[in-house]
Amino acid sequence: MVDREISTYIDRQISRILPSKERRLIYIDIISSFFKHGASIPNYFNFEFYRKSDAERSEFITDGQLRHLLYRFNPIEYYYIFREKFQTYENFKNYYGREIIFPASGVPLKDFKTFCKNHDQVFIKPNHLSSGRGAKMVQIDYLTDLDALYQDCIKNKLIIEEVIIQHPDLAAFHPSSLNTIRINTVVTKGGVRIMTAALRMGNHGSVIDNFTLGGIFAAICIETGDVSTLGVDHSHNWYMKHPMTHLQIKGFHIPKWEAMLDFAKDLALVIPQNRYVGWDISLTNKGDLVLVEGNEQALFNIQQAADQIGKKRIYEEALNDI
Numbered sequence: 001m002v003d004r005e006i007s008t009y010i011d012r013q014i015s016r017i018l019p020s021k022e023r024r025l026i027y028i029d030i031i032s033s034f035f036k037h038g039a040s041i042p043n044y045f046n047f048e049f050y051r052k053s054d055a056e057r058s059e060f061i062t063d064g065q066l067r068h069l070l071y072r073f074n075p076i077e078y079y080y081i082f083r084e085k086f087q088t089y090e091n092f093k094n095y096y097g098r099e100i101i102f103p104a105s106g107v108p109l110k111d112f113k114t115f116c117k118n119h120d121q122v123f124i125k126p127n128h129l130s131s132g133r134g135a136k137m138v139q140i141d142y143l144t145d146l147d148a149l150y151q152d153c154i155k156n157k158l159i160i161e162e163v164i165i166q167h168p169d170l171a172a173f174h175p176s177s178l179n180t181i182r183i184n185t186v187v188t189k190g191g192v193r194i195m196t197a198a199l200r201m202g203n204h205g206s207v208i209d210n211f212t213l214g215g216i217f218a219a220i221c222i223e224t225g226d227v228s229t230l231g232v233d234h235s236h237n238w239y240m241k242h243p244m245t246h247l248q249i250k251g252f253h254i255p256k257w258e259a260m261l262d263f264a265k266d267l268a269l270v271i272p273q274n275r276y277v278g279w280d281i282s283l284t285n286k287g288d289l290v291l292v293e294g295n296e297q298a299l300f301n302i303q304q305a306a307d308q309i310g311k312k313r314i315y316e317e318a319l320n321d322i
Contacts, residue, residue, distance in 0.1 A: 002041070006030065013236050025166075026050060033057065038064015046236055048304045059310025061300040072319055073186065073276035074296050081271060082296040085127050086159050092270060095263075097290035098162040102127060103153040112150045112160075116140050119162055127157045137163070139209045161199040164290060167283040169255055174240050177202025177209045180280045180292050181220070181254060182302060183261070185268040187275045188321035192265040195314060196223050199254065200280070201242060203233065216242065218249050219306035225257025229307045236305075255283055263289045275322055312317040 006292040010018055018026075033039040033049050040063040044050070047060050061069060082088055085104040093100075101107050101115055104127070116122060117140070125135035134156075138149070153160060170179045179202060185196040197220040200209040209215040215233040216239060231239040241248050255262065265277050278298025282290050284293060303311050 005041055008187065009041065009236075013045055034064070038062040038244065040064070042301075046301060047129055047310075048308060055078070056310070059312050059317065060304055061310065061312050065312075066300055069319070070276065071299055073322070076275050078271065078273050079296060081274065082277070082294050083128070085202055085293065088294050092267065092294065095267060095270075095291040097284065097288055098164060100158045100159055100161040102157075103150055104157045105235075105302075109147070109150055111291055112153075113146050115160070116144070116146055116149070121163045122159050122160050123163050124153070124158050127159050134158075135208050135214070155166065162291070165285045167255055167285055170283060171285075173245055173247050173249075174202040174209070175245075176205050177207050177215070178282055178292065179209050179277050180282050181260060182217075182278055182298070183264040184276070184278045184298055184303060185319040186315070186322070187268050187272045188236075188318055190321055192268045193318055194261055195318070196311060197222055198302050198306055199227050199231075199249070200302075201231065201249075203244065205244075216249075217302050217306055219303075220254060220305055222261070225254045227252045227254070230307060233245070252278065256287065260289060267291060267294070285315075 006027060009320060010023060014026075029050065030041060030044050033044050036054065037057050037060070039047070039049060039057070039060075043060070044061045075222040080087060081091055084106050086100070086105065090102045098152040099115065101112065103112055120140055122138050123135070124138055124142060126133065138144070152158065164178055166178055173179050181201050182198045182200055184197070186193045186195055198217045199220055201216045203214050203216050206214055214233065216233050218231040219229040220226070220228045221228040227250055229250060231242065239249060260281060260283070263281060268277060269278050274296050276296070276298070278295040280295070282292050284290060300311060
């Protein structure tokens with residue numbers, strides 16, 4: 001199984017006709033990278049370790065190192081706030097800009113029906129799952145069996161929310177998904193630090209933009225708000241333009257960028273005990289900033305794979321200031 005995974009990565013990212021001797025050397029290097037740097041197989045290829053020296057590799061936060069960092073930043077007793085989506089909503093509802101209900105929390109059927117009848121579409125997702133798993137858009141019309149939908153939401157602990165109508169400049173990249181901005185913050189003694197930022201876009205007609213399920217992401221320059229890299233997906237395909245809409249990714253300016261940074265800083269201070277959070281932020285068609293989700297264990301793949309620059313140094317600097 002591992003051999004097949006490595007072989008697939010080599011075929012896709014290096015060469016399908018790579019001689020067997022060179023393939024064996026990569027296998028050995030993967031093992032070495034695991035013991036020296038804690039790099040998983042996806043780390044090795046997504047961070048292009050096969051192109052990097054040991055010194056360059058040591059700058060990356062690998063899967064073997066991330067837990068240590070996360071535990072240092074975020075006390076375990078506060079994990080519950082982001083582990084359940086409705087709990088996040090309860091703590092940050094002033095920043096959501098839309099109504100969300102959780103039928104399993106005791107919402108009466110009549111209130112559920114009223115909510116649904118007020119919207120042509122609703123977005124439904126599991127309360128406990130992450131990475132866009134189980135999320136779907138549901139059209140509400142006279143054919144919709146609201147009683148069955150209500151029971152399904154209770155049985156599978158689904159939250160149901162009003163659909164965000166996003167800013168047309170962001171929607172243009174991939175209209176069927178909510179395309180968000182991921183901003184990672186750390187609360188330090190000196191205030192909130194903006195660590196990294198990325199534009200996340202859906203692909204292949206999906207309703208979500210998560211990179212683990214086929215989405216595309218690209219790094220954003222914090223100083224300017226301009227997308228500073230090509231887009232890349234989880235399979236490590238690089239895109240100058242979005243493959244479906246053909247809009248150029250690198251160089252795109254994020255609308256209301258300064259306001260978005262301030263918005264992320266405000267979010268970080270709501271529960272400052274969770275020092276490190278990755279915020280998924282959207283901009284509506286009316287120009288309002290809204291929180292989509294918060295991730296207290298936002299992983300480092302997006303942050304480092306987008307621009308191929310290791311972020312260990314900036315996070316260690318932040319650790320020294322908490």
